[in-house]
Amino acid sequence: MVFAVVFGILSYFGPSFSSGGPSAVANTIISMAIQLSIAAFTAILFIYIQFFAISKPRVYWLKPYETGVSFKDYRGNPQVLELAREVVLLLKGSKDFKNMGGEVIRGLLLEGDPGVGKSYLAQAIATEAGVPFGYCSAPSLQSPFLAGGMLSIRALYRRARKLAGQYGACILFLDEIDAIGQSRTNGNNGSGLGMGMGGMMGGGGNLLINELLVQLDPPPVDDRWTTKFLRWLGMDLVRKKAARHAVLTIAATNLVSTLDQALMRPGRFDRHITVDLPDSDGRRDVIEYYLDKVNHENIPVNRLVEETIGYTPVAIRHIINEAVVRAHFNGRDAVTYADLIEGRDLHEVGVRQPISNLSREEKRRLAYHETGHAIAQVLLVPWERLVKLTIIRHGGALGFMQPKPLEEKHVLLKEELEVDIQVSLASRAAEELFLGSGSSGFSGDLNNATARAIRIIGDYGMNGHLSSRTVLGIAGAGMQLEVEAYLQDQMKKVRQLLENNSDMVHALAAELMERDELLGDDVMEIVRHFTPKLTNDAKNKRKKIGFIRQETNSTSDTGIWTESESEAVAASEPLAATGTDNFSPMQAQPIKPNQQQEAQTTTFRVISDTPSGPIPAPANTQVNTPFSPSGQLGTMDRLGNPLPGNQVIPPAAPATGFQAGVTAPFSPMWPSDQPTVSQPKPAPVEPEAKAQPAAEPKQQATPAQEPAKPAENKQDKQDDDDLWDLLPKGW
Numbered sequence: 102m103v104f105a106v107v108f109g110i111l112s113y114f115g116p117s118f119s120s121g122g123p124s125a126v127a128n129t130i131i132s133m134a135i136q137l138s139i140a141a142f143t144a145i146l147f148i149y150i151q152f153f154a155i156s157k158p159r160v161y162w163l164k165p166y167e168t169g170v171s172f173k174d175y176r177g178n179p180q181v182l183e184l185a186r187e188v189v190l191l192l193k194g195s196k197d198f199k200n201m202g203g204e205v206i207r208g209l210l211l212e213g214d215p216g217v218g219k220s221y222l223a224q225a226i227a228t229e230a231g232v233p234f235g236y237c238s239a240p241s242l243q244s245p246f247l248a249g250g251m252l253s254i255r256a257l258y259r260r261a262r263k264l265a266g267q268y269g270a271c272i273l274f275l276d277e278i279d280a281i282g283q284s285r286t287n288g289n290n291g292s293g294l295g296m297g298m299g300g301m302m303g304g305g306g307n308l309l310i311n312e313l314l315v316q317l318d319p320p321p322v323d324d325r326w327t328t329k330f331l332r333w334l335g336m337d338l339v340r341k342k343a344a345r346h347a348v349l350t351i352a353a354t355n356l357v358s359t360l361d362q363a364l365m366r367p368g369r370f371d372r373h374i375t376v377d378l379p380d381s382d383g384r385r386d387v388i389e390y391y392l393d394k395v396n397h398e399n400i401p402v403n404r405l406v407e408e409t410i411g412y413t414p415v416a417i418r419h420i421i422n423e424a425v426v427r428a429h430f431n432g433r434d435a436v437t438y439a440d441l442i443e444g445r446d447l448h449e450v451g452v453r454q455p456i457s458n459l460s461r462e463e464k465r466r467l468a469y470h471e472t473g474h475a476i477a478q479v480l481l482v483p484w485e486r487l488v489k490l491t492i493i494r495h496g497g498a499l500g501f502m503q504p505k506p507l508e509e510k511h512v513l514l515k516e517e518l519e520v521d522i523q524v525s526l527a528s529r530a531a532e533e534l535f536l537g538s539g540s541s542g543f544s545g546d547l548n549n550a551t552a553r554a555i556r557i558i559g560d561y562g563m564n565g566h567l568s569s570r571t572v573l574g575i576a577g578a579g580m581q582l583e584v585e586a587y588l589q590d591q592m593k594k595v596r597q598l599l600e601n602n603s604d605m606v607h608a609l610a611a612e613l614m615e616r617d618e619l620l621g622d623d624v625m626e627i628v629r630h631f632t633p634k635l636t637n638d639a640k641n642k643r644k645k646i647g648f649i650r651q652e653t654n655s656t657s658d659t660g661i662w663t664e665s666e667s668e669a670v671a672a673s674e675p676l677a678a679t680g681t682d683n684f685s686p687m688q689a690q691p692i693k694p695n696q697q698q699e700a701q702t703t704t705f706r707v708i709s710d711t712p713s714g715p716i717p718a719p720a721n722t723q724v725n726t727p728f729s730p731s732g733q734l735g736t737m738d739r740l741g742n743p744l745p746g747n748q749v750i751p752p753a754a755p756a757t758g759f760q761a762g763v764t765a766p767f768s769p770m771w772p773s774d775q776p777t778v779s780q781p782k783p784a785p786v787e788p789e790a791k792a793q794p795a796a797e798p799k800q801q802a803t804p805a806q807e808p809a810k811p812a813e814n815k816q817d818k819q820d821d822d823d824l825w826d827l828l829p830k831g832w
Contacts, residue, residue, distance in 0.1 A: 158253045159241040162260070163234045165268065168224040175218065175225045177379035177387045177414045184374055185226050192230040192270045192349065205270075206371040208317060208350045210278075212357045213376030216413035219353035222376065223274045226351070233264040235273045239352075240280040242309065250281070251312040258316040258348065259324075265346035278352040281309050284361045310361060317369040321345050378413060380509065381406050387414045391421045397436040405438070408445060410506050420444040446489075450503065451496025455617075464614050466532070466540055467492040467500045472610040473531025474502035474524055474546075476602060477595055479628055481520040481639055484508065484646070487625070490609075491618040499542065515563040516642040518553055523595040525550040526588070530596040531606060550591070551577075554584045594638045601634040 175182055191198055191205055198205060211219040220236070227234035237257060244250040257273070265271035285307055321344070352370065354360065364370055379387060385406050392400060409417055423444030424436045431440075446453075475490050485504040492500035510517075525546040532539045555577050557563045559570030564587065570580065577584070599606055609627050613619055619627075635643075 158257065159238045160257060161236045165231045165233060166228055168228050168234055170221060170224040171228045172225050175222055176390045177218070177383035178376060181222065181374060181376055185222055188226055189229045192232060192347065205347050206349065207368065208352070208370035210357070210370040210373045211351065211353045211376055212355065212373065214355055214378065214413065216415035217376045217378060218414050219376055220274065220276055223272065223351045223353070227272045230270065230272070232268050232270040232272055235261055235271065237273065237275055239275045239278045242281055248308055250309040254309070254312045254316055261348045262346040265348050270347035270349065272349045272351060275350060275352040277354060279354045279356040279359050281313065282360050282364050284359060285310065314363055314369065317350055378411060384409050384412065384417065387417050391418050395421060395425050395436055396434055400438055400441065405441060407507065408505065410509055416448065420448050423447055450498065450501060454494045456494055464492060466536060468610040468613040469531045469535045470528045470540060470542055471500045471502050472606055472613060473527040473599060475609060475624055476599060476606055477524045477527035478502060478504055479624070480598060480602065480633055480635060481523055481642065483643065487621040489618065489620055490613060490624055492613060493617050514646060515557065516645050518557055519591060520642060522550045522553045522588070522591050526592045527595045527599060530592060530599050534596065534599055534603070535606060550588060551584060554587050555580060558583055558587060594636065598636050598639055601636060602631070605631045
């Protein structure tokens with residue numbers, strides 16, 4: 102071995118010594134030393150960058166009262182705040198608590214949706230307790246090097262215990278702990294990285310979560326350097342139990358089901374608090390708190406509370422800040438309610454980006470697509486109100502129908518889930534009925550309807566099943582046939598609803614094409630011109646959900662549809678037109694002997710931004726000029742009946758607006774196969790006119806047997822007068 106070393110040195114320096122003597126050898130040695138120094142410096146710099154710069158966890162230490170957040174700033178969840186006060190009392194009086202024999206909690210797990218204020222609550226706890234606060238992003242503890250994350254966790258808790266020794270306690274907040282605390286039994290390694298890279302790479306398998314478990318509940322050890330030095334010298338004279346510093350670890354996640362069970366046991370995360378969305382009182386508290394910080398004028402807080410159902414405190418703060426931005430750029434120094442609504446729309450649907458070169462045909466397709474949603478929403482979902490209907494692009498959506506709930510719902514019935522599916526499918530039903538074909542804009546609606554159907558069938562047990570697909574491990578593909586049959590049934594029901602109210606669909610689609618965007622009040626103003634014809638399914642759903650057979654003296658400002666107790670919609674009686682879903686107008690009809698009378702179409706109450714009462718019956722209307730728009734939304738006669746063979750609506754021509762009375766074809770509720778001959782102008786009749794005695798209805802002439810002149814009959818004349826009573830003003 103020595104011989105080999107000597108031989109190597111002589112072989113390396115021999116040529117230099119032979120050519121230049123001792124000076125050449127010295128130069129070679131100096132050159133080698135410089136190269137080795139540069140290499141060592143580069144290696145040290147590389148290690149520092151990797152371990153202490155790139156892999157260094159993002160930790161921010163704040164001294165007491167530096168957070169600037171206290172309990173008076175935390176709004177929206179008073180129950181959670183009470184639990185937080187208990188934690189503060191334990192941290193402040195830890196000595197008294199220990200004298201009683203208790204142990205201060207070591208871990209607090211906060212679960213909740215993003216934006217509910219988990220980290221905000223942790224800062225408030227630290228401020229109220231008067232202890233240091235350390236914020237650490239749990240994903241930043243992951244390291245590309247073996248044991249890098251483990252060393253970071255060890256250093257983090259060493260610093261926390263040091264501060265706890267100085268201030269009596271310390272709070273360490275781990276945000277998004279699910280990034281490092283995932284269960285080790287479901288295939289995850291607890292560190293977020295695998296061992297596929299080998300060597301020093303890969304994160305070290307379970308080292309990260311194992312080290313976290315130890316630091317959360319460590320043994321009582323005095324790790325001060327003075328104690329270690331005395332122990333090394335054999336001079337450890339004080340023999341007593343080591344004190345455990347009061348380090349409270351607060352962790353936040355919205356995926357608590359993925360955490361390892363070892364983290365959840367008592368002694369680590371002793372308490373588990375679910376931070377939920379604020380209710381109406383909580384939202385009012387949050388709104389008033391943030392509105393007090395900005396200049397505003399005449400803000401209806403109660404209405405804003407209804408507008409923000411399902412909002413988190415962070416979302417409410419965001420829309421108020423957006424309102425301030427809107428007011429500033431509009432040259433005003435105070436926020437108005439319109440600014441808040443604009444900020445809300447920007448938050449929910451994105452930036453308004455109109456397409457200037459959108460063709461008339463594409464506007465027609467979008468109009469019928471969104472109108473299908475809107476009509477189904479109005480007729481099927483009385484516990485929500487329509488806010489906006491638009492075919493103007495916002496973000497990635499070319500158009501949308503925007504509803505808002507009138508009240509918070511936490512438990513849904515099967516019927517409520519089904520109407521959500523029908524509203525989603527209504528766009529395709531409208532396309533097939535009034536365009537003759539489906540469009541590519543149905544993909545998002547289909548996804549929503551399919552997801553709802555899978556939950557109804559496989560998770561909620563609402564389709565005749567009493568087994569859970571989640572427990573059985575059945576994927577959605579295994580339920581495709583049943584889901585398909587279920588969705589086809591819902592499509593059939595909503596298609597019948599739109600077909601029965603086709604006149605309403607045509608009118609709303611025409612107005613939407615002209616104006617591009619309609620507010621909820623505008624939509625309801627158009628809907629009020631027609632008598633809604635609900636199907637059996639729609640009436641049954643309203644009855645089961647609780648929007649039928651309510652007292653008529655209910656307050657009108659609730660926005661709930663009500664029906665009189667005298668209306669024949671009792672549960673023990675069959676609904677109107679059983680088995681056909683074809684409804685008759687609100688007139689007395691002849692009844693055959695021994696035939697049960699059908700239920701009348703009842704007073705219909707709709708939801709709007711400004712709740713209103715029942716729609717009054719349309720007054721008598723005189724038609725002074727012929728009404729036969731051609732090429733509008735279909736070809737019709739003067740009474741609004743589509744001519745034979747005109748099933749697919751042709752492309753719409755430019756219209757002049759709904760109020761002009763030429764954009765929305767009216768399809769009355771009598772058979773559409775009447776002869777298209779000119780009809781005599783009907784004479785005005787008294788509103789209180791009574792129906793004629795019951796008689797067999799007269800057979801209508803078919804187009805093939807079209808008479809040259811309509812037959813004169815008193816009964817037919819009376820029926821025509823009754824039908825003219827149904828026409829709205831302006832037709």
